Amino acid sequence: MSQPEVHLVAGTPAEAVRLAPVALAMREQGRLTPIPVATGTDPDAIGVVLDSFGLAPKITLPSSVDDAETMRRFDELWAARTPAAVVVRDGLAPALAAFWRRVPIMQIDAGRRSGELGSTSALEAQRRLLAQITTVHLAATPLAAMNLLDERVIPGDTLLTGGTAQDAAQLLAAKTLAATPRDRRTVVLGVPAERAEAIGPALRYLAGRYPDLEVVRAADFAPGLEFATLLTQAYAVVTDDEDLVEDALAAYCPVLMIGLEARHAEALLAGSARLVAPDPAAITSEVASLMESRVRRDSMALAGNPYGDGLAAYRVAQATAALLGHGQFPDPMPAKPTAGVPR
Template sequence: MKVMTIIGTRPEGIKMAPVIKALQDTPGMESVFVNTAQHRGMLDQVLGLFGLKPQYDLDLMKAGQGLEELTMRLFEGLQPVLEQEKPDVVLVHGDTTTTFVGAYAAFLKQIPVGHVEAGLRTNTLYSPFPEELNRQLVGRMAAYHFAATEANRENLINENVNPASIAVTGNTVIDALLEISERPVRCRTELEEIFANGRRTILVTTHRRENMEDMQHIYRALERIVDQYDDVQVVFPVHKNPAIRRSVMQVLTGRNRIHLVEPLAYAEFVHVMKHSFLVLTDSGGIQEEAPALGKPVLVARETTERPEGVEAGTLKLVGTSEERIVKACSTLLEDETAYRRMAEVRNPFGEGDAARRIIDVLQGQAAASGGQKVVSR
């Protein structure tokens, strides 16, 4: 079976690296790895970390390009690759523009699509934007749905997806996280010095488009927290998006015990998570990763496509409200019982064997179909 994997962003690289490596190591599987390079530098770091090199690098990152231009260039770049390779299955991940276009380009050629991390839903099309629509559209095209959790499976069934096409695998990000967390990592001197001071660290990340107008509320909350607690510091890897960087710098430049750092390589980021007291983020993947390391996560969004974490108690939605963020952080900083209640919950997003489960499904389908392609849901 020839399996083409299409990725283009740093999160996709992290989450699909275990799958690509498993494909390469499995007899009878021919792996074709395509990197659209929707992200460039940060994704290259991840691929280097996992020792992966794409057969096709479309190099589509371009400063200032909008989603419309990116979408057109993705179609133009992927079409000849699909025509040349003629894969039996195309794997895409999650909900990026690369994910949607990769799935649709394969669908137009009647190549079965496997959707990894299928079934995430907020059911609010503009939250997150454009990810929620992307994942729903891919869900309509996919022949194989690799859902991380039972709740994701139920979301798909509620949309009339054939249950036989759904496999609950856990999330591949846990595979990647556990592999990297076991490696010895030496962080840049700046970070080593920060963690040597003995203060409790709040790790912060922000990047969501739908939060852009409200991000300064988050940053003002951070000012108040470090002013209130002398033993607390913030480590904030600032996203490369120029608008986000301007917003961060306007509020937080020069603030005592708020450390604004450049984006971290994945291994460094895992190291920082391990040494943090809690995490405040609007990221999706971190909502799955931090609980695996026993870290409470405050989600700076009003919705999440990962309600399992909220129900289990590892995540708490705090939105972008300054008051809600300060209150939630204060509770965790002051109440040891409340902290343990979040930190000690079993991670609902997997045990680290998701990639192997995905390969098992594909092998089973190849055996059952006798090499015939599946072109219907």
């Protein structure tokens, strides 16, 4: 008897990083057949990320700039090859296609909110719409679960699993050469090009002040094994990218966040991340404070990662199997996972 087929839809490299551990956990548990689906504007980039985990897309379906056209493509796919369930992160178009086909939808990292519903970005609205059609909401943190309850999601439809970025970091760490530390202290800068130009003078000043400081741009590295190695060796990360915050914390690397306070309140509360104003003087001061005190830097790293405990992928896989009638739902992640030890 064949196992139920579950499609894991990744539309960005960040989504591929978080879905890959789930596919591996499903394969290991042996109750489901995971089918990675590469979509988005650059499916080849999804394939590169999956390859870092020893996976490959079983289906490649490029998205369109028109969400309606993307939905049509997924509807055609699932009319011919209907999965037992679909796992997404932020993919509203494939989720809508699954919803109209009456295919159960599992959402990882459910309940993330910025409070910026009226902003120019459509992401917040998409996440709230996605919550209305999701079958099981797999939340990374208690705060994310509370956001869903505030939006009147049925409590029994929400499971606290943790985030799978931690699982991904642990899987990739086994393949890196991070055990050999660099001679230089590396700060990873993860901001758009226009902001990097404004911050550049501050970082050049710091490089002159600290001869062993090396500043590298996250944009110069593709997600996957090479970037995972960089994060495990990094001294700190400066970013306004919410996914990079989680990736860095999963590698036990302190983060200086430019904005994002509403999206990463848990990290601020834990002390593993600090908020910094988006101006060169503030960033110079914060980076210098970490450069001058290894104890200060390491105390942030020791605060750990509030977004996962390394077992989220197994919970997601088990919950998906349970929804489809194979076994029991897992226990939720403990609210306070044990902090890891930085390298």
